[in-house]
Amino acid sequence: MSETTGYLDMELLRFTTAGSVDDGKSTLIGRLLYDSKAIFQDQMEAVEKASKRIGGDGQVNLALLTDGLRSEREQGITIDVAYRYFATPKRKFIIADTPGHIQYTRNMVTGASTANLAIILVDARHGLVEQTARHSFIASLLGIKHVIYCVNKMDLVEYSQERYEEIKNQLDDFTSKLEINDIRYIPISALLGDNVVDRSKKMDWYGGSTLLYTLETVHIASDANHVDCRFPVQTVIRPQTTEFHDYRGYAGRVAGGVFKKGDEVIVLPSGFTSKIAKIDSFDGEIEEAFPPMSCTLILEDDIDVSRGDMIVRVNNQPEVSQDHEMMVCWMSTRPLQLNGKYAVKHTSRSARCIIKEIRYKVDINSLHRLEDDKDIKMNDIARITIRTTVPLFTDRYQRNRNTGSIILIDESTNETVGAGMIL
Amino acid sequence: MKYNLTHLKELESEAIFIIREVVAQFDNPALLFSGGKDSILCYHLAKKAFWPAKIPFPLVHVDTGHNFSETIAFRDSLVKKDGVELIVGSVQESIDQGKVAEETGFNASRNGLQTVTLLDTIEKHKFDACMGGARRDEEKARAKERFFSHRDEFGQWDPKNQRPELWNLFNGMKNFGENFRIFPISNWTEMDVWQYILHENIDLPSLYFSHERDVFIRDGVIYSDGEFMPKRPEEKIEKRIVRFRTIGDMTCTGAVESPADDLAKIIEEVAATRTTERGTRSDDKRSEAAMEDRKKEGYF
Numbered sequence: 001m002s003e004t005t006g007y008l009d010m011e012l013l014r015f016t017t018a019g020s021v022d023d024g025k026s027t028l029i030g031r032l033l034y035d036s037k038a039i040f041q042d043q044m045e046a047v048e049k050a051s052k053r054i055g056g057d058g059q060v061n062l063a064l065l066t067d068g069l070r071s072e073r074e075q076g077i078t079i080d081v082a083y084r085y086f087a088t089p090k091r092k093f094i095i096a097d098t099p100g101h102i103q104y105t106r107n108m109v110t111g112a113s114t115a116n117l118a119i120i121l122v123d124a125r126h127g128l129v130e131q132t133a134r135h136s137f138i139a140s141l142l143g144i145k146h147v148i149y150c151v152n153k154m155d156l157v158e159y160s161q162e163r164y165e166e167i168k169n170q171l172d173d174f175t176s177k178l179e180i181n182d183i184r185y186i187p188i189s190a191l192l193g194d195n196v197v198d199r200s201k202k203m204d205w206y207g208g209s210t211l212l213y214t215l216e217t218v219h220i221a222s223d224a225n226h227v228d229c230r231f232p233v234q235t236v237i238r239p240q241t242t243e244f245h246d247y248r249g250y251a252g253r254v255a256g257g258v259f260k261k262g263d264e265v266i267v268l269p270s271g272f273t274s275k276i277a278k279i280d281s282f283d284g285e286i287e288e289a290f291p292p293m294s295c296t297l298i299l300e301d302d303i304d305v306s307r308g309d310m311i312v313r314v315n316n317q318p319e320v321s322q323d324h325e326m327m328v329c330w331m332s333t334r335p336l337q338l339n340g341k342y343a344v345k346h347t348s349r350s351a352r353c354i355i356k357e358i359r360y361k362v363d364i365n366s367l368h369r370l371e372d373d374k375d376i377k378m379n380d381i382a383r384i385t386i387r388t389t390v391p392l393f394t395d396r397y398q399r400n401r402n403t404g405s406i407i408l409i410d411e412s413t414n415e416t417v418g419a420g421m422i423l
Numbered sequence: 424m425k426y427n428l429t430h431l432k433e434l435e436s437e438a439i440f441i442i443r444e445v446v447a448q449f450d451n452p453a454l455l456f457s458g459g460k461d462s463i464l465c466y467h468l469a470k471k472a473f474w475p476a477k478i479p480f481p482l483v484h485v486d487t488g489h490n491f492s493e494t495i496a497f498r499d500s501l502v503k504k505d506g507v508e509l510i511v512g513s514v515q516e517s518i519d520q521g522k523v524a525e526e527t528g529f530n531a532s533r534n535g536l537q538t539v540t541l542l543d544t545i546e547k548h549k550f551d552a553c554m555g556g557a558r559r560d561e562e563k564a565r566a567k568e569r570f571f572s573h574r575d576e577f578g579q580w581d582p583k584n585q586r587p588e589l590w591n592l593f594n595g596m597k598n599f600g601e602n603f604r605i606f607p608i609s610n611w612t613e614m615d616v617w618q619y620i621l622h623e624n625i626d627l628p629s630l631y632f633s634h635e636r637d638v639f640i641r642d643g644v645i646y647s648d649g650e651f652m653p654k655r656p657e658e659k660i661e662k663r664i665v666r667f668r669t670i671g672d673m674t675c676t677g678a679v680e681s682p683a684d685d686l687a688k689i690i691e692e693v694a695a696t697r698t699t700e701r702g703t704r705s706d707d708k709r710s711e712a713a714m715e716d717r718k719k720e721g722y723f
Binding site for chain 1: 430432435437443447472567582583585586587588594596609612614
């Protein structure tokens with residue numbers, strides 16, 4: 001009966017999965033979906049049918065569940081971010097399944113941008129490889145708070161504790177250079193199911209939790225910023241009906257902090273101050289609004305507020321500036337142009353910008369700064385400075401993802417070409 | 424006070440954010456409304472997004488002419504009750520104008536023809552963003568689609584060339600003549616939809632609940648009898664206790680035998696069921712990539 005009663009206190013965990021080619025990532029996801037009964041009979045039949053057609057050693061290829069596009073099934077690789085869903089009685093999960101190929105770094109950045117947690121797969125036979133370093137760096141750069149290294153294919157190294165410890169030490173050394181607070185290690189076999197949903201009978205030496213248990217229990221309630229009050233205005237609600245004649249509400253989604261009725265607030269960029277008269281919603285008045293809640297703020301004073309403005313607390317304001325320093329992940333086949341002009345989107349604000357300086361490119365395998373290489377191409381990560389046509393209201397990305405993230409758009413193609421994280 | 428939302432509240436908040444973003448970024452949006460539970464949910468969320476103002480866009484229904492009468496009655500009463508604008512694109516009209524040719528044979532369906540009527544309706548009313556109730560858990564090609572899904576001037580989707588979608592920053596920039604399909608409930612599963620409908624007490628067409636109906640069986644699928652449903656001689660009409668898990672056109676929507684006559688029972692049934700809801704849809708069974716192919720051509 002949990003479906004009709006227990007669902008009212010389930011949480012949502014968004015995670016991303018990364019691994020290099022053939023690390024068994026799709027198999028792991030297939031395993032999580034299969035063992036948590038999120039795969040339906042007709043899907044399973046379709047996969048069984050397709051497995052036979054493609055050939056192989058007679059095992060059902062769980063990877064076929066996630067490779068949704070025709071060209072992916074043909075090539076046997078994952079091209080694009082695919083979103084998958086499953087639930088246990090404790091949590092609902094959204095998986096952003098991202099490809100491990102070098103040319104698809106942009107997809108991992110995309111998948112990681114909304115994730116609370118990253119699973120990084122490491123092949124027990126190969127240990128820490130270049131792509132593990134890259135995936136870890138991206139997880140850290142994108143501000144993912146929790147990372148689980150799944151040392152996979154333990155069945156192929158005779159479930160060796162020694163081998164697992166060796167890899168864990170390698171990773172420990174490497175991750176000390178990164179900004180991730182919560183790092184965990186789990187030895188698994190995605191193919192055979194060891195330590196994924198059920199405890200492995202072949203690895204008694206491992207005293208930790210299974211992957212699913214970890215996903216169900218990792219503490220995520222404090223991942224969002226509950227300190228710095230930020231409310232980007234999306235749209236103004238004015239019913240102009242007899243019943244709601246003077247109603248003027250500012251609709252948006254809380255991007256940080258906790259707002260309460262009576263709070264003294266200031267509207268950026270105008271600088272007008274007022275108090276919150278009411279936090280409104282279709283379901284009635286809201287006492288406290290916090291991220292990622294969508295609601296409507298009503299202020300005591302009739303002041304001019306429109307889309308792109310930000311309502312914040314008087315005594316805790318974001319940086320208001322036209323100059324921004326950031327790490328950018330480049331996502332377009334057309335290289336980043338120094339002094340080039342791009343459209344930008346930041347919270348609910350749109351503007352244009354010019355690329356003022358390319359400081360350095362990051363070698364994402366060694367994390368070294370390449371000061372002399374300023375040729376920023378697809379899948380490169382660089383530190384740049386930009387100047388925007390209007391001030392943006394920003395926080396450091398590592399402090400607040402919502403107010404520290406920005407996208408760059410090529411004005412001739414309208415494509416999103418850069419993902420920026422403000423420093 | 425715990426500062427976290429339940430999964431349904433978080434999904435609701437995300438959908439409301441997307442719907443508001445559509446109204447802020449586009450000049451002439453619309454909500455595609457089929458009368459099925461997912462589009463009814465989207466409508467409910469849109470009401471929440473702009474309350475106490477009215478929703479600032481019309482509902483668009485692409486009517487194949489082969490809809491269940493219950494769906495049309497539900498649609499009309501909802502529109503009347505809430506005083507919203509409804510635009511109907513008619514597949515029959517597209518056929519009469521010679522823009523499309525009707526399929527023939529026993530398995531003929533107007534499902535594929537909807538695409539042409541939809542694209543015509545978009546063009547005629549100059550909609551630059553059409554919101555719809557598609558979900559990523561429905562089908563594997565949909566699992567890769569963005570919230571803001573760009574369509575070129577021919578209404579085509581290019582799955583290998585989708586814009587990256589990061590954080591909550593949605594890029595609705597486009598050239599003249601292009602448009603977007605937008606899916607506010609992308610991240611909801613079938614179970615989320617039912618639980619939310621139960622929790623919010625949302626009205627649904629009676630088709631979703633168990634009832635006695637004249638049906639016939641073809642290729643293991645239970646079809647409703649009706650005037651648009653040609654039957655082979657060996658296909659006998661019988662009375663069964665059924666309900667529908669999804670509601671599309673009569674010609675492509677199968678029923679399931681079920682005693683579930685209220686939302687709580689439906690949810691129990693969904694939890695126990697081992698087939699996807701689209702398992703009852705013959706339009707998806709035409710090939711492994713049926714949905715991907717239709718979407719590329721402009722299908723919703």
